[in-house]
Amino acid sequence: MFTRRTMLGAVVAGTTMLGGLGAASAQETIKVGILHSLSGTMAISETTLKDVMLMLIDEQNKKGGLLGKKLEAVVVDPASNWPLFAEKARELITKDKVAAVFGCWTSVSRKSVLPVFKELNSILFYPVQYEGEESERNVFYTGAAPNQQAIPAIDYLMKEEKVQRWVLAGTDYVYPRTTNKILEAYLKAKGVHESDIMINYTPFGHSDWQTIVSDIKKFGSAGKKTAVVSTINGDANVPFYKELGNAGIKATDIPVVAFSVGEEELAGIDTKPLLGHLAAWNYFQSIDTPANKEFIAKWKAFTKNDKRVTNDPMEAHVVGFAMWVKAVEKAGTVSPDKVIDALPGTEAPNLTGGISKMLPNHHITKPVFIGEIKGDGQFDVVWKTEGLVPGDAWSKELDGSKDLVADWVTLKCGNYNSKTKKCGGQGS
Amino acid sequence: MRNLPARAAALFAALALMLASAGSSRAAGFEEALPRFSADSYAETEAAVVEVAQSGDPRAAEVVQALADGRLLYSSERKLFIKDKSEALREVATGQAVSDPPAGLKPVRVNNKIRRAIDSAIGGLTLLAPDPGKRLEAAQSVFKARNAALLPTVRTALERETEPRIRRALMEANAALVFLSPDQPELDRLTAAGVIADRADVDAQALLRSLPTDAPERLRAAAQRGIDDIEKRQAILRTVQDVFYGISLGSVLLLAAIGLAITFGVMGIINMAHGEMVMLGAYTTFAVQELIRTRYPGLFDLSLAIALPLAFLVAGGVGVAIERSIIRFLYGRPLETLLATWGISLILQQAVRTIFGPNNREVGNPGFMSGSLEVFGIALTWSRIWIVAFSLAVFFILLLVLKFTSFGLRMRAVVQNRRMAASMGIRTNWIDALTFGLGSGIAGIAGVALSQIDNVSPNLGQGYIIDSFMVVVFGGVGNLWGTLVGALTLGVANKLLEPFAGAVLGKIMILVFIILFIQKRPRGLFALKGRAVEA
Numbered sequence: 001m002f003t004r005r006t007m008l009g010a011v012v013a014g015t016t017m018l019g020g021l022g023a024a025s026a027q028e029t030i031k032v033g034i035l036h037s038l039s040g041t042m043a044i045s046e047t048t049l050k051d052v053m054l055m056l057i058d059e060q061n062k063k064g065g066l067l068g069k070k071l072e073a074v075v076v077d078p079a080s081n082w083p084l085f086a087e088k089a090r091e092l093i094t095k096d097k098v099a100a101v102f103g104c105w106t107s108v109s110r111k112s113v114l115p116v117f118k119e120l121n122s123i124l125f126y127p128v129q130y131e132g133e134e135s136e137r138n139v140f141y142t143g144a145a146p147n148q149q150a151i152p153a154i155d156y157l158m159k160e161e162k163v164q165r166w167v168l169a170g171t172d173y174v175y176p177r178t179t180n181k182i183l184e185a186y187l188k189a190k191g192v193h194e195s196d197i198m199i200n201y202t203p204f205g206h207s208d209w210q211t212i213v214s215d216i217k218k219f220g221s222a223g224k225k226t227a228v229v230s231t232i233n234g235d236a237n238v239p240f241y242k243e244l245g246n247a248g249i250k251a252t253d254i255p256v257v258a259f260s261v262g263e264e265e266l267a268g269i270d271t272k273p274l275l276g277h278l279a280a281w282n283y284f285q286s287i288d289t290p291a292n293k294e295f296i297a298k299w300k301a302f303t304k305n306d307k308r309v310t311n312d313p314m315e316a317h318v319v320g321f322a323m324w325v326k327a328v329e330k331a332g333t334v335s336p337d338k339v340i341d342a343l344p345g346t347e348a349p350n351l352t353g354g355i356s357k358m359l360p361n362h363h364i365t366k367p368v369f370i371g372e373i374k375g376d377g378q379f380d381v382v383w384k385t386e387g388l389v390p391g392d393a394w395s396k397e398l399d400g401s402k403d404l405v406a407d408w409v410t411l412k413c414g415n416y417n418s419k420t421k422k423c424g425g426q427g428s
Numbered sequence: 429m430r431n432l433p434a435r436a437a438a439l440f441a442a443l444a445l446m447l448a449s450a451g452s453s454r455a456a457g458f459e460e461a462l463p464r465f466s467a468d469s470y471a472e473t474e475a476a477v478v479e480v481a482q483s484g485d486p487r488a489a490e491v492v493q494a495l496a497d498g499r500l501l502y503s504s505e506r507k508l509f510i511k512d513k514s515e516a517l518r519e520v521a522t523g524q525a526v527s528d529p530p531a532g533l534k535p536v537r538v539n540n541k542i543r544r545a546i547d548s549a550i551g552g553l554t555l556l557a558p559d560p561g562k563r564l565e566a567a568q569s570v571f572k573a574r575n576a577a578l579l580p581t582v583r584t585a586l587e588r589e590t591e592p593r594i595r596r597a598l599m600e601a602n603a604a605l606v607f608l609s610p611d612q613p614e615l616d617r618l619t620a621a622g623v624i625a626d627r628a629d630v631d632a633q634a635l636l637r638s639l640p641t642d643a644p645e646r647l648r649a650a651a652q653r654g655i656d657d658i659e660k661r662q663a664i665l666r667t668v669q670d671v672f673y674g675i676s677l678g679s680v681l682l683l684a685a686i687g688l689a690i691t692f693g694v695m696g697i698i699n700m701a702h703g704e705m706v707m708l709g710a711y712t713t714f715a716v717q718e719l720i721r722t723r724y725p726g727l728f729d730l731s732l733a734i735a736l737p738l739a740f741l742v743a744g745g746v747g748v749a750i751e752r753s754i755i756r757f758l759y760g761r762p763l764e765t766l767l768a769t770w771g772i773s774l775i776l777q778q779a780v781r782t783i784f785g786p787n788n789r790e791v792g793n794p795g796f797m798s799g800s801l802e803v804f805g806i807a808l809t810w811s812r813i814w815i816v817a818f819s820l821a822v823f824f825i826l827l828l829v830l831k832f833t834s835f836g837l838r839m840r841a842v843v844q845n846r847r848m849a850a851s852m853g854i855r856t857n858w859i860d861a862l863t864f865g866l867g868s869g870i871a872g873i874a875g876v877a878l879s880q881i882d883n884v885s886p887n888l889g890q891g892y893i894i895d896s897f898m899v900v901v902f903g904g905v906g907n908l909w910g911t912l913v914g915a916l917t918l919g920v921a922n923k924l925l926e927p928f929a930g931a932v933l934g935k936i937m938i939l940v941f942i943i944l945f946i947q948k949r950p951r952g953l954f955a956l957k958g959r960a961v962e963a
Contacts (some may be wrong), residue, residue, distance in 0.1 A: 018505050028526055031695065038783055039781065040777055041887050041890075043781060043786035044786045044787055044885060044887075044888075047786050061773070067632075101606045132852070146771045160541070161540065161541075172932045175480070181597045181786070199930065200930065200931075201930065201932055202931040202932065203931060203932050205887070205890075206931060207680075207881065207882045207883075207891060208673075208676075208677050208680065208746075209672055210673040210676065210809075210812070210923075211670065211926045211927060211931075212675075212926075212931065213929070214669065214673075214807070217807075218630055218662075219631055221630035221631065221633045221637070222632075222634065222636070223633035223634050223635070223636070223637030223638035223639075223711060224637075224638075235788075237887065238788060239881055239882055239883065242793075242811075242881065243809065246799060246800050246809035246810070246811060247800055247809060248799070248800060248807065251540050251543070252540050252543045252544045252547060253572075255540055264787065267787055267788070267790075269788065269790060269792055270792050270793075276539070276540045276543055340647075351525050372539055372540065375498065378535055379431065382470070
């Protein structure tokens with residue numbers, strides 16, 4: 001395991017390396033902030049992202065740095081504490097004077113740092129799939145918007161598995177609630193009757209799934225093909241799948257498609273009972289491309305652990321970091337205003353063989369893959385979109401959101417209402 | 429019904445004829461289907477499964493089974509191989525063993541669609557297998573897959589079958605196929621609807637509901653009657669099921685809270701690190717299983733039994749260490765104890781995170797704890813049943829220890845009147861340490877059980893600490909029976925509320941109820957009376 005001590009070691013090694021280049025150039029580093037929880041509940045997911053950022057920065061330095069200067073990682077630990085995220089973000093921007101910050105996982109942590117980034121005018125790269133309905137000048141969303149993950153998954157189930165009845169199960173917080181609202185509207189627009197949709201929310205860390213699993217079994221006995229669309233938060237998934245397996249519900253009966261279960265989460269589960277359940281992501285470790293093979297090899301070498309897996313948010317950081325580097329090179333400076341203007345239109349290769357592009361709404365284009373869980377904790381890609389899907393900041397399915405346009409290039413607005421022709425229609 | 433044997437006999441004869449005449453051309457079908465497996469296309473593989481299954485070739489069952497297990501491989505020259513349990517390779521077409529594996533060997537990929545085709549194919553192929561377990565499984569999968577082409581095979585199997593359990597499953601499979609087949613006489617389909625309705629479970633309901641709307645009026649009415657009957661039955665069963673789920677949830681609460689009933693309930697220490705003791709127990713289980721997996725794989729089913737005493741010792745040891753080093757200086761200062769133990773809980777969490785990493789660790793279920801038991805159409809999972817039994821066992825053993833051992837006697841004496849006990853020659857501070865150790869050790873044991881149903885992560889304990897306090901306070905501080913009744917009451921109430929109110933609102937309602945209850949009876953369900961209360 002990559003511990004804090006070894007990480008400190010890496011930073012120390014980095015600084016001594018810089019020391020060798022002379023005192024003058026040592027001061028001339030470009031600092032990059034890493035804002036991921038290394039302790040508390042979210043450490044399970046976020047520690048890996050900190051590691052991958054250290055690897056990317058290290059690599060960039062080996063290539064000669066950026067604008068002739070070395071990059072320096074500044075790692076802070078917001079400890080899964082939402083208000084602390086804002087404090088740590090402020091510290092990174094004002095005290096450490098970082099050029100950009102890569103960080104956050106949960107939506108609530110992102111919402112908590114938003115005012116800080118706006119006030120101090122800095123840049124945040126956010127690497128996790130989220131509920132959409134947001135576009136900020138200072139934030140670049142490299143994870144999937146709902147139309148890049150949830151909607152294609154529904155399309156797949158409808159077309160390939162002929163699903164007619166839907167269970168939308170989620171943990172009770174903003175991402176599942178918003179996503180399910182979008183999905184419900186989408187399903188109804190596709191002609192699914194209200195009685196064929198069951199929506200269920202559970203508290204964080206829910207571990208007693210007996211009632212819900214038996215409800216799902218009952219709901220699935222209406223003689224129509226049923227599927228579960230799960231926005232259940234990472235941690236609660238293990239007991240959920242265990243209960244499904246024990247209750248004898250197999251993927252061939254009622255498949256579960258999950259949006260928060262990736263290679264990292266599966267690393268802690270016996271995946272045999274999960275065989276054939278699905279996940280929708282923009283990246284899978286098992287995708288066979290030269291770029292991905294190289295990345296996995298580098299990752300295993302960097303962490304000195306042959307068992308470390310890669311996952312979707314890691315790839316988002318890889319793409320986001322590459323875009324940031326290109327934008328800084330294009331702007332010739334790290335000044336936030338210039339880089340923010342340079343970012344839209346920037347292209348960077350993703351690990352699955354395509355070229356992702358930063359859009360004027362600060363989201364990126366991504367391919368969508370549906371994978372089935374295999375016995376070894378990896379995914380077998382069973383379906384993918386043709387070409388890349390551009391991310392929508394505002395969902396086309398929801399009233400009040402479908403008229404909004406985010407465009408930071410020509411309109412200079414994150415929520416332009418195309419009906420009233422005014423900026424600031426809804427949201428922030 | 430009266431003419432059924434005659435009709436079945438006729439059908440069987442027809443089937444035999446069909447098989448005999450098709451014999452030679454079918455083997456060719458098998459050979460022709462094989463290359464389709466190596467096309468690396470899901471559609472081709474699915475078609476190949478169906479063809480192989482229909483070919484009647486003796487090798488068909490083996491090929492389909494190998495595909496299901498991921499043991500069917502293809503080489504870059506598109507030749508097919510089967511890898512058997514001992515990793516030895518055999519070419520399918522020739523049946524010859526291959527000593528050195530050819531280049532570019534890849535397993536044939538399967539998706540859910542193919543898995544369904546496989547299930548249906550295996551069902552058809554193993555209906556006549558010699559192993560009764562396989563036959564039963566086959567009959568059940570035919571019932572689910574509803575592949576009308578299997579009807580003759582099902583009837584052949586029905587003719588031969590002698591075991592009543594399998595016969596029944598076959599009858600149901602037969603009924604399922606007849607019920608859905610528009611070519612069958614309406615009278616037979618009506619009878620079939622009756623057979624299916626007698627199953628009275630959700631699967632039967634699903635089958636009855638899947639009748640197409642263009643089916644004859646009488647049949648649709650019969651199906652609807654069946655559905656209504658099953659629904660009535662299910663409504664009653666559901667309450668029973670909810671009560672069992674409640675008892676199961678209650679037993680988990682009991683396990684988590686019973687250690688706290690001693691440290692908090694008996695000693696009065698507000699121990700915020702209680703959840704972390706549960707976590708230590710779970711990690712001990714993980715460490716034991718890890719050792720067993722690498723060194724003694726044969727002992728895996730015993731891993732929990734080995735982990736139990738170790739978890740008790742580890743958590744109990746940590747508990748004694750905490751009491752001796754920190755808590756004993758804080759007796760009588762509840763606020764400081766609360767803060768200190770909360771600090772300890774954070775330290776323990778981060779320590780485990782540093783040693784084992786922040787990710788979930790995999791703790792496997794031993795064979796006897798996997799799967800579920802079906803009683804009258806209610807599915808009870810084995811892991812839950814074992815946990816109910818286990819938590820009750822822990823409870824009664826603890827009760828006996830407190831009532832009938834000299835340690836228990838001393839402990840009760842210290843709790844009831846510390847100064848009197850001390851003047852009788854009891855080393856009260858040792859009793860304090862051991863009591864705290866006992867409570868912590870029991871939390872460790874709870875961790876072993878909870879590792880079977882929950883994530884083993886550094887945050888495991890946090891999820892249980894609030895619930896544990898709730899149970900102990902509700903049940904009455906200082907009373908083990910109160911903890912038992914409290915845990916079961918909260919569990920059952922929670923599960924009875926959940927279907928109406930949902931998991932989130934249900935939990936809130938329980939909390940509100942407890943707040944109101946504590947207002948009315950501040951000392952909980954079973955209040956202690958006597959001098960100890962005033963102390």
